Amino acid sequence: MEILVCLKQVPDDSVEIHLKPGTEEVNLDGVTPVVNAFDTYALEMATRLKEAVGGSITAITVGPEKARDAVKTCLAVGANQGYVISDPTFEDADTLGRSKILAAAIRKLEADAGKPFDLIFCGREATDRASGQLGPQLAEALGTGVIVDLVDIEQTDAGICAKQETEEGYRKVESALPCVVTVNKPAYDPRYPTIKSKMAARKMAIPVLSAADLDSVEPGKPTAHVVKVFEPAKRQAGVKINEETAAESAIKAVDMMAAAKLL
Amino acid sequence: MSQYEKVTPELIQALQAAVPGRVSVDGDINDDFSHDEMPIYGKAMPEVVVEAVSTEEVAAVMKLCNEHHVPVTPRGAGTGLTGGAVPVCGGVVLSIAKMNKILSYDTDNMVVRVQAGVLLNDLAEDAAKKGFLYPPDPGEKFATLGGNVSTNAGGMRAVKYGTTRDYVRAMTVVLPTGEIVNMGASVSKTSSGYSLLNLMIGSEGTLGIITELTLKLIPAPKAVISLVALYENLEDCIATVPKMMRANLHPQALEFMEREIVRLSESYLGKSTFPQTFEGSDVNAYLLITFDGDSEEQLDEMIEQASEVLLEAGALDILVADTPQLKKDAWAARSTFLEAIEANTKLLDESDVVVPVNEIAHYVNFINEIAKDYDFEVKSFGHAGDGNLHIYNCSNDMDPEEFKRQVAAFMKRAYGKATELGGLISGEHGIGRGKMEYLAEMVGPVNMRLMEGIKHTFDPNMILNPGKVCYTL
Numbered sequence: 001m002e003i004l005v006c007l008k009q010v011p012d013d014s015v016e017i018h019l020k021p022g023t024e025e026v027n028l029d030g031v032t033p034v035v036n037a038f039d040t041y042a043l044e045m046a047t048r049l050k051e052a053v054g055g056s057i058t059a060i061t062v063g064p065e066k067a068r069d070a071v072k073t074c075l076a077v078g079a080n081q082g083y084v085i086s087d088p089t090f091e092d093a094d095t096l097g098r099s100k101i102l103a104a105a106i107r108k109l110e111a112d113a114g115k116p117f118d119l120i121f122c123g124r125e126a127t128d129r130a131s132g133q134l135g136p137q138l139a140e141a142l143g144t145g146v147i148v149d150l151v152d153i154e155q156t157d158a159g160i161c162a163k164q165e166t167e168e169g170y171r172k173v174e175s176a177l178p179c180v181v182t183v184n185k186p187a188y189d190p191r192y193p194t195i196k197s198k199m200a201a202r203k204m205a206i207p208v209l210s211a212a213d214l215d216s217v218e219p220g221k222p223t224a225h226v227v228k229v230f231e232p233a234k235r236q237a238g239v240k241i242n243e244e245t246a247a248e249s250a251i252k253a254v255d256m257m258a259a260a261k262l263l
Numbered sequence: 264m265s266q267y268e269k270v271t272p273e274l275i276q277a278l279q280a281a282v283p284g285r286v287s288v289d290g291d292i293n294d295d296f297s298h299d300e301m302p303i304y305g306k307a308m309p310e311v312v313v314e315a316v317s318t319e320e321v322a323a324v325m326k327l328c329n330e331h332h333v334p335v336t337p338r339g340a341g342t343g344l345t346g347g348a349v350p351v352c353g354g355v356v357l358s359i360a361k362m363n364k365i366l367s368y369d370t371d372n373m374v375v376r377v378q379a380g381v382l383l384n385d386l387a388e389d390a391a392k393k394g395f396l397y398p399p400d401p402g403e404k405f406a407t408l409g410g411n412v413s414t415n416a417g418g419m420r421a422v423k424y425g426t427t428r429d430y431v432r433a434m435t436v437v438l439p440t441g442e443i444v445n446m447g448a449s450v451s452k453t454s455s456g457y458s459l460l461n462l463m464i465g466s467e468g469t470l471g472i473i474t475e476l477t478l479k480l481i482p483a484p485k486a487v488i489s490l491v492a493l494y495e496n497l498e499d500c501i502a503t504v505p506k507m508m509r510a511n512l513h514p515q516a517l518e519f520m521e522r523e524i525v526r527l528s529e530s531y532l533g534k535s536t537f538p539q540t541f542e543g544s545d546v547n548a549y550l551l552i553t554f555d556g557d558s559e560e561q562l563d564e565m566i567e568q569a570s571e572v573l574l575e576a577g578a579l580d581i582l583v584a585d586t587p588q589l590k591k592d593a594w595a596a597r598s599t600f601l602e603a604i605e606a607n608t609k610l611l612d613e614s615d616v617v618v619p620v621n622e623i624a625h626y627v628n629f630i631n632e633i634a635k636d637y638d639f640e641v642k643s644f645g646h647a648g649d650g651n652l653h654i655y656n657c658s659n660d661m662d663p664e665e666f667k668r669q670v671a672a673f674m675k676r677a678y679g680k681a682t683e684l685g686g687l688i689s690g691e692h693g694i695g696r697g698k699m700e701y702l703a704e705m706v707g708p709v710n711m712r713l714m715e716g717i718k719h720t721f722d723p724n725m726i727l728n729p730g731k732v733c734y735t736l
Contacts, residue, residue, distance in 0.1 A: 012587045014587050014588060014591060015587075032587055034586055034587060034588070035586070037588065040588075073585070073586065076583075188535075189534065189535070189536070189592065190588075190589075192491065192582035192583060192584060192589055192593075193582070193583045193585065194580055194581060194582055194583065195490070195566065195567070195570040195580075195581040195582075195583055198583045198585065199567060202563065
């Protein structure tokens, strides 16, 4: 199976991030760039599928040239080859623009390889902007079906069967290939690279494709406009209930909730 | 215990005048003040708890208690593991937990001045924001720095950076008599008489109360990477350690973990982090290693060299934690061992022996072997880089008295073996109340006499933290 995983380099989401005082500019000084967590889940799911049915995984990102590090990370944990799509004209692209760039890059890679991708994985959203739109927009640009919020996948005679997480529970969805899928957090975690896979990834070339390498890509002007960037209001401190006994504390808690008409 | 006086209403009044609004008596005292995190060594309620906010308040309390012959037990965050903060003779518990201000940084001399009640975690985070590392890294991050200094706490990074002792430049101490003294200075060399500073470090609140500290910082390393080496058996795992050192590799941390404790911690966290098998072989031991350096390129070279040593020494494979998330997961699994044990255990005792690094496997196998003679379970893990092992005795169904009796018999053998191998009975937790008889046995009467003499010199009325370390009641 020919698999493509789209990934985005984002600031480490395990650290608290603030705006530069008095500005709407996010302060990313000293924050490590990492692969978007949902994209790492997508890659792990893709890698498990590849291990089960055979095939090859290509990792691809749209971003500055330094996003190579993100691709390199993926080469150590399952991806067989990787590309960075980078061009000064792509810098302002919004999600819709990126989906068009990715679609053009995918067509280019398919033409070069002489075979299409069967399955295209994306994270359900990026942890920086969290628009959650790239997967469906990419499917639209490629003219394929899309299944969002996967937590598991298997190959079937017809194509794939995906376990989709919904607000109510899970749903099994089948699709023919090619198809785009977006991945939520599965029951497992992304694997660790081994020293051998990491060293091998270090030596691999990661080509950078520019607008000139792609066939007539037109990301267009951003369709969404940021009105304001601001930090969430600080949560007020909660009420501490610490009566003599646990039973008394519980009674007080219930009384307070009743008084606030929460019960 | 009859040498001590009870707290009188007059003394309470005087304490309230000295420390207004922060004196609790009898029924108002929280049960937390009667124990630390190892209640197996016995609990005892104080008559009074005083929460001081300044050196002067501490001095006033000590002066009053010394005059009244009332025992005082100093207390930080109460996270100790040897009963050191338990007021075994009643009297006053003097808490410095509210003395929690980071006072000033001297970035030229790379030192920070703090009140002794600042939590390790708070200093570590604050220093990191300023580009510094405070290297001591005991597992309990919510202990006070005063407590860390009082036990000479070590932790994971000791293998490269040393223990708390190596980072204390100066301190302010209130003596049991109420006198305030300064020891040490913000300098890196001293040949100026007996090092009272070093005597205070590790004295477990028996010689004086540390109220302020000047601590050394280092520039924070720019890059950090961790490796997880998988082994089929503990012997190969431990045998790697001297080879790493000889290869001139200087890991920041080097921890060994056995299969059972890893599974326990993973089930506590609800997350499976480390592989249990590798290409058909069971993984029975893990080495968790961290390197730090100036750049990722430098670290890549370092881990490549380290991997050669590890694979040569019999590692099945080596995983690399090179992203913030993977590093966090790998170390979370290690850092929650004690929490995971506590959550699953009703009766718990522990020891933290330290043995020469080349004897670790021999010692752990000895412990696993003698554990079969007792009804409790034994779980162990430790700092492979410095030979410091944490051995836990755990039971959920034994009679508490029988548990204590069997643990005492076990400890005697365990400490005996550690001594025979050239080790010591505590690497970083201290003696407190729980390990006094073992200390006396290990160091012998002359050493004990010297320690008692020192105690008398600092504390003529023997009121400060009686019944701990070397002063038997």
